[in-house]
Amino acid sequence: MKKRVLKLSLIVGGALLMLSGCGHSSGASNQNKRTLNLMQTATLTTLDSTNQATLPEFNTLVNTTEGLYRLNSKDQPVPAMATKIVKPTKNGTQYVFHIRKNAKWSNGDPVLASDFEYAWKRAMNPANKPVYTYIFSGIKNADAINNGKKSYKSLGIKAIGKRTLRIQLDHPMTYFNKLVTVPVFLPQDEKFVTKIGTDKYGTNSPTTVSNGAFKVTGWTGSNDSYVLKRNQYYWDKQAIKLKQIRYQTVKDANTAHNLFADGKLDDATISGVTAKSLQHNANVKHVDRAWTYYLQVNQRSGQPLQNKKLRQALSLVINRKQLTKTVLADGSKPASSFVSPGTAVDPTTNRDFSAETSFSTKVDIAKARQLWTAGLKEANIKGTVHLTLIGDDQDVTKNVAQFVQQ
Numbered sequence: 001m002k003k004r005v006l007k008l009s010l011i012v013g014g015a016l017l018m019l020s021g022c023g024h025s026s027g028a029s030n031q032n033k034r035t036l037n038l039m040q041t042a043t044l045t046t047l048d049s050t051n052q053a054t055l056p057e058f059n060t061l062v063n064t065t066e067g068l069y070r071l072n073s074k075d076q077p078v079p080a081m082a083t084k085i086v087k088p089t090k091n092g093t094q095y096v097f098h099i100r101k102n103a104k105w106s107n108g109d110p111v112l113a114s115d116f117e118y119a120w121k122r123a124m125n126p127a128n129k130p131v132y133t134y135i136f137s138g139i140k141n142a143d144a145i146n147n148g149k150k151s152y153k154s155l156g157i158k159a160i161g162k163r164t165l166r167i168q169l170d171h172p173m174t175y176f177n178k179l180v181t182v183p184v185f186l187p188q189d190e191k192f193v194t195k196i197g198t199d200k201y202g203t204n205s206p207t208t209v210s211n212g213a214f215k216v217t218g219w220t221g222s223n224d225s226y227v228l229k230r231n232q233y234y235w236d237k238q239a240i241k242l243k244q245i246r247y248q249t250v251k252d253a254n255t256a257h258n259l260f261a262d263g264k265l266d267d268a269t270i271s272g273v274t275a276k277s278l279q280h281n282a283n284v285k286h287v288d289r290a291w292t293y294y295l296q297v298n299q300r301s302g303q304p305l306q307n308k309k310l311r312q313a314l315s316l317v318i319n320r321k322q323l324t325k326t327v328l329a330d331g332s333k334p335a336s337s338f339v340s341p342g343t344a345v346d347p348t349t350n351r352d353f354s355a356e357t358s359f360s361t362k363v364d365i366a367k368a369r370q371l372w373t374a375g376l377k378e379a380n381i382k383g384t385v386h387l388t389l390i391g392d393d394q395d396v397t398k399n400v401a402q403f404v405q406q
Contacts, residue, residue: 034241034242034243034244035243035245035246036242036244036245036246036267037245037246037264037265037266037267038245038246038247038248038267039247039248039249039256039265039267039268039269040055040059040247040248040249041055041056041249041250041251041269041394041396042054042055042056042249042251042392042394043056043222043223043224044056044057044060044219044247044249045221045222046202046203047061047064047202047203047208047219048201048202048203049061049065049119049184049188049202050119050122050123050128050132050184050188051123051128051129051130051131052183052184053131053132056247056249057183058183059247060216060228060247061183061186062183062212063212063213063214063228063245064208064213064214064215064216064228064231065183065186065187065210065212066080066081066186066211066212067080067081067116067180067181067182067183067185067186067187068080068081068097068165068180068185069082069085069177069180070181071178077177077178077181081099081100081103081187081211082097082098082099082100083097083098083099083100084098088169088172088176091172092169092171092172092173093140093168093169093172094166094167094169095166095167095169095176096160096164096165096166096167097113097164097165097166097167098164098165099111099112099113099116099163099164099165101163102235104211104233104234104235105189105192105209105210105211105233106210106211106231106233107189107192108233109191109209111187111189112190113159113160113161113162113163113164113165114159114162114190115187115188115189115190116159116165116187117157117158117159118188118190118193119185119187119188119190120136120155120157120185121152121153122188123136123184124136124142124145124146124152124155125152126152132184133145133146134146135184136155138169138173139155139157139167139168139169139170140155140156140168140169140170141154141155141156141170142155142156142170143170156168156169175344187211188201189209192209203221204220204221205218205220205226210231211231211233211234212231212234213230213234213236213237213240214228214229214230214231214244215228215229215231216228217229224248225246225247225248225249226247227244227245227246228244228246228247229243230243230244248265250265250268251393251394251395252395253269253271253272253273253274253275253395254273254274254395256268256269256270256274257270257274257278260283270284271328271330271395271399272329272330272395275328275330276329286331288342289340290340290342290343291340292335292337292338292339293335293400294335294338295314295389295404299311304379304381304385304387305387307375307378307379308375309371309372309374309375310371310372310375310376310379312368312371312375313368313369313375314368316363316364316365316367316368316371317363317368318363318404319363320334320335320361320363321334322403323403323404327400327403328396328400334361335361336354336359336360337353337354337355337358338357339353339354339357341354341355342354389401389404389405
């Protein structure tokens, strides 16, 4: 019997990936069936990689779709759709990739260089209301596209052959190899997406294709459980040991623990009271993750938090130390930078990037009152200010929302 592991989620840390395409199965509860039972903390809503934004989408995509590179167990890029790790030319601003000849989509279509060009430009097309355009910064013309000065079609990616892809940068990017392992840089089967329609693509199992180790089955677009089955066309299928991965949505930490205890989950994420009670349990493992939780405030015209001083006042009254210690209770730490420690190193100073962009998280009620009063005056707001906090229905999110409200 392979050992099953309970995991405590951390806001700060290193690798985000929980499961790699090579079939990691540290908790498979039944070796004969080779099935891995995992949980998602929210319902899967899309598998369109150009607009994925939540952890369920990320977890599913990294197990069903491969980009040019993927990360190995040591968090280092290795060839996936690309035949090798490419060395840049033209002073570090140009990469030319060759796509594997045996790479296919789960419907049998070949993976082409144009599938990458198509997907990347879809992710930069304003008409698609993309959420990750900023992450393309550094790729040729990306900044100009984001500023509305150039068309998304001018992005520095071009299929210069059936299986040859050229990517141009505005300047050298030392982190480029890791950058392209992020799901928004995954390819899309242009032929399939065009046939299905961009509005329907990735909305359920029948409207999704994969080029990775697994393919999605049993997903309706809104249900809380689905299965990833082996992709018979996967280029490296002989390396895959798992038969399937079962996902189910579990939003409550206590429920996750109970399912784990009953052998129905091989990996469970816990927090809060459940985490406190299991701190010394032999099955508990702390896993660092490069996550930063933050409040996204409405700064539109006419809204109270359009005023900078009011936003600053709000930040100063949130006790992050108390939040991480008593509410999350999972090893999380106050975020002193938008970038998590261990995410990136400044190549010029060799310092952790988070340390170079840090800010104070100290609570200062007196200063908050001063800023709040000044902000109300600046914004010409009189009387009581009513703020609405919206979050998802995960157990941990509700607990955090209640803490912030108090």
